[in-house]
Amino acid sequence: MYRRENNSPMPKSILAVAAILAILGIGSWIYQLIVGMQVTGLDNNVVWGLYIAFFFVVIGGGAALLAIVGISEFKNILSPDSKSRILLLSITTFIGGGILITIDLGNPIQVFRIATSFKFQSLLVWDFWLLALCFFLALFYLVKVRKDNSGGKVYGLISIAAALFLIVAESFLLSSMLGHHLWESGMTLISFLISAAVVGSAFILLLMPDNRTVRNILLATLVFSLIATLAEVFTGALTGNPETKTEMMLLLSGQGALYFWGQVLIGLILPLFLLLKSYKPIAIALLSIFGTLMGKVWLLALGQWVQGSLVYIPSLPELITIIGTSGIGVLLYGVLVKAFEPKASPKAEQTKMSVA
Amino acid sequence: MRYGMILDLKRCYGCNACTVICKQKNGTPKGVFWAKVYATEVGKYPQARREYLPTLCMHCANAPCVSVCPTGASYKREDGIVLVDESKCIGCRSCMLSCPYEARYFDFGAEASYFPGKEANPYEVAQASKRKKGTVNKCTLCVDRIDEGEIPACAQVCPTQARIFGDLESTELQKLIISRNGYQEKSVVGTDPSVYYLPR
Amino acid sequence: MNTKNHVNILPEVSRRSFLKGGLALTGASVLGGGALAGSALAASVSEKTGKSSKWVKSYCGSCIWANCGTEIKVVDGVAVEIRGNKEHPSNKGTLCPRGAAQLMNLYNPYRIKAPMKRTNPQKGLDVDPGWVEISWEEAMDTITEKIKEAQAKDPRKLMKMYGFAGNLHETPFVKLFTSIFDTPNYSMSCGPLCEVHHAPAMFNATFVDRIDVGHCNYLIAFGRNLGGSAMFASGPGRALSDAVDRGMKVVVVDPHATPDASKGEWIPIRPGTDTAMAMAMLHVILHELNTFDVDAMKNRSNAPYLIDEQGDYVRDQVSNKPLLWDEADNKAKAYDDPTLTNPALLGEYNVNGVSAVPAFVKLRESVATSTPEWAEEISSVPAEEIRRITQELVEAACIGSTITIDGVEFPYRPVAVTTGRGSANNMQGMRFYILTNIINLVLGAIGVPGSLVCAANARYLFEDGMMREYPIAYYTTDREEKFSIPQNDYTIKQFYPLSRFPILGGTMGAILDPQKYYLDYDIEVFFPYGANPFINDADFETTVKAFQKIPFVFTLAYHMDETTMFCDIVLPECSHLERYQNRPIEETMVVGRDTIALNGLNYKEPAVDLIYNTRQYDDIILELADRLGLTPKLNAIYNSFYRLSGEFSLDPGKKYTYQEMLEIRLKGFSGDASKGVEYFREHGFLMKNKPLKECYEYYFFKGNGRLPIYNWRDFSAGKALKRSLDKFGVKVPGWDNMDEVMREYTPVPKWFDNYLTNPSDEFDMTVANWKLSPRNLGLGGQDDNVWLREIVETWEYDGLNIQINPITAAQKGLKTGDKVIVESQHGGTVEGILQVTNLIHPEVLGFPAQAGRVSQFMNPISHKGPNYNRLLTYKEGYILADNGSISVSARVKIRKAGVK
Structure with a gap:
């Protein structure tokens, strides 16, 4: 039976919807630029919110994609076309990440300064350069793959390393912030790695809905994620210091409950259930990404929560901007796919399928 | 040379004169308090009392906000004062996350006036240029006044003289810190604040 | 840069140094600023911005004790900064939060911007008056017309009201209004909740007593702010802080733990039961410890005055002077008998055929059964706590020791039991305040270093050998002589002979029903200014009805507050940063070594041009007086109020602007033609500090006047009131049980249950x-x-x-x-x-x-x-x-x- 690999150009209807969302998102961002970031749900206590959470999700996923392509140099799990697609998606996420960061800045006109400061004391500068590195690696990788069907083992290794560094840099970025005990432990890095794996697998599942290996990988990462999340939250709630306890209780039954249970029930258990019972790949992938986003939102919201205040809730403009950015991502991917029309023959496809 | 402040908790009655003068002198918008006084109660009735913790930016020797800043907008002067060059600030707010003392504020572009629905008053208009939407602001230790040979507004205003400004490396201040068991807030995080507290 | 110049801490030696010769430590000890302030004075134009910038000297206007000197930075006509004047000896460059916030008072868009007239005749707190803007001319014409019309019928139909509602006590024309405009009728919205002046008058010849924390070592405060709880920057906060640093123990007896209490010890107490606790303290001193200042009792108080069975002084039949019993030769002698050597405090004597005991015996008997255990029941303060703090107090009093200040030897009694509004403005509060001062007096701790001392430039006389503050001199005599039915005025003070202020509840009741209050005329024109009885007092519903009843009400106001809602005309007022004004510098309430001797005058003029079409109160009064032909009278009253004469006084026949009047006042104060407005504009103030010895009234009273441990004067006032009421056969509204009224006039401490202490099931x-x-x-x-x-x-x-x-x-x-x-x-x-x-x-x-x-x-x-x-x-x-x-x-x- 012929198994769909979804490497046809994106349907126009999806692109149209994405375009509308993108326009809405850009409008919302312009509104934010004019009125100021008071339109967000952020305040002087909670300064990083949905934009950064989504940035972590997307960049983590993108890094995972790059790493998987790198891994494929050692284990032939991907066809050259799949590699191209995955790299295209990876590039899209890096660009999307850049957009998200820019949206999150209060004074984006000065954003170039990150690139010109060379201030490597700052993890943010590391983050920027690693992101740039990954972007260019993915780009050159794409060129290489299109030319030679492969990047070679060295290039693969470099890509894996760069992707890992990017994820580590991001988790360190949080962990290095003084006075946020929720972020201090190694759990942050673990959760960043697991999220990257979940989102990466989900992304690939979107590209290869019928790929059983991808399904199994996602299943495994979701299980890991569930264990890690429950372990972190319940450990904190049952044995943590009073501060951690309070925060975890907020997550379990307080104002943060929506995020936590949203992640656990909708973002972890539901896709797991769907994976095992009735297979709906697109839904599973999107739910997994959603769950990871929820996880990042509560990590940020509770990490910055102060006694006596309300737990962060994103504002409508923030939500619209985020959805719009996703639209831009879809649109961008669609354009990129069109630009890099696959040259692969049905035969090559068959070969890859058999591997799967 | 290391400018800093010693806050004598024995002399602080939590009146918030510092909180107000800081707003007034620096023209900070609603909700922004470069200087402030945390008030708490301790003990059970009838053995209960109030405690006050006046604060400002700690102008840390190892300022995490300076190292975390990606553009160099947050910087430290030779004399120890930590400042933000708002023209370089991209508004990423990582400095705010890195600060364990809640000393930094972001300009959310909230309404310029304390009088919603009314025009900004002449004072607010005069102060407006001190603000830059989308950037981070903080206590400057009234660097403008220090450069003119004066002391910070909060140190001058304090009616009980609980805020003592000076060079922390001077013998007078060193002596005071040692003799009164002065300590730094959250010193475990290694920031080495230039603000010392004298216990009550 | 010299780092020492950037240390604002007072050097240890200065902060604790002894204050000599009345010279205050100046702001120069606040290192760093002194040298530069002068140069900052001059107006300058910034080369960079081309903006003109200057610092204007002023003084603060955010509370009733406007001592603090300020400087206002004005850039291109806009006030952009206020700070304390470092040269000013009161606040030394500091400010309280209220003072620091005054720019938002100046630039408050809710201010009244022009004269307004009501178009809706209906008045109420929630009724839209239908304001219409009018010209100053029209407003003043209408007001003059209304006053003329009413006063043509009866000058008393004009009434003034004042209070703590947004203005300062700084203008002379608040106090002088009634005499200029010839009406006895005034009211005060701040009066009913400010009964803290009688005991200070009796014991310190002062309007507000103050605590000499510069020397005090043990301080017990009942319901009183010591300067830190509600911060005062002019000195109290600093003085208290210095004293606590020095080791002064603070004990705060209060239902809530104040910031002051948190620097010492908090003794929680049931509101309105302070009298019981203080009686127990006196019981401990006189019956359990039996330790007190015998010299103060014998020679500085009326403790040895002989009291007959009716409670009156036993007097010499010829000279009518009160008699004491001299134990040296066992004879009754007048208080000023030169042979008097050892007045008896105890015993029972037969004099002039009547049996009499020294007042001390009466006092001692009054607290014979008021044990700490008894007081615990009433006040909830544990008996052992009452005993402990009383014992600590007595031990800290250093009875017998002396201190020399300015070459004068004073008793050294570094303790004080002090009372504030929370306790004094309460059930038996006036008696309670007197009782705490009796405790002070019993320990010899009044009017001496470390105790409660006078604040104002005390004016007093001696009568029966007793000190008597000037303004309360008429309590016993004048009010009985002047008692009239129908009443002359709406203050209702004649029914309350110990009142300092008009009786707001009585006045409002009288406006609504004059007959009931024995009045035979109505109020037709009412001028509340800086008064807000709707917010600052009880029973606003009654006040609303009274305001509604008066045909014409006008005010001068900063914002459209509750009072303006009842006005027919509202005049817009300058904010206090836009006024010409002067105010005496004199620290009240709590003083340290650097503030006790301060005496001077603050001056200010508008820091910026008027923002709106406003005028200041004094201008309105001058214009009204002029329109009514009262200028000569006003000038004469002004002269006598400020004791101006000769070169520096107003010519009664001439019409002055308020600025011109101020110039003369300033020169009159300085006594120097070169120290007028110019001088004050440059410096902001002028000091004429008191000699330190004169800060302690012991210096004046010793040997001249005694203080009351037995309150014969109030007791007599009560009896005089009773006589007057009986004479005219009138009943004061609400006084259904005259015994309950008269028991308040007790000459010795006495506890009564009352509506606050009576337990009730419902109001718990x-x-x-x-x-x-x-x-x-x-x-x-x-x-x-x-x-x-x-x-x-x-x-x-x-x-x-x-x-x-x-x-x-x-x-x-x-x-x-x-x-x-x-x-x-x-x-x-x-x-x-x-x-x-x-x-x-x-x-x-x-x-x-x-x-x-x-x-x-x-x-x-x-x-x-x-x-x-x-x-x-x-x-x-x-x-x-x-x-x-x-x-x-x-x-x-x-x-x-x-x-x-």
């Missing part, structure tokens, strides 16, 4: 109220100052919440954040948000500051929070019978909002 709690640093008396527009409100709501621990003890909260199933309704025994209710805190007595609900403004024309931020005064009452029968003030407390019950 009492309420207490206090000042906050960012909100004390509500002067200077504190309720709608955006910065102060933000601070109160954000950083002030007490905020605008209703406080309850956790034990009580648990019993009642209440928690922090609950919306609650508090209902008073008098019928008033308020709604608020609950805050559970250990800082309050379990039987008390605490109401910090005051809030809940209702005028729709004020900044809406002022509407938040509960209005405490709605729980109180000035109803007939509830007005405190001796002094005419009202209790600051009431019994209440609490319930969750929405629950019946």
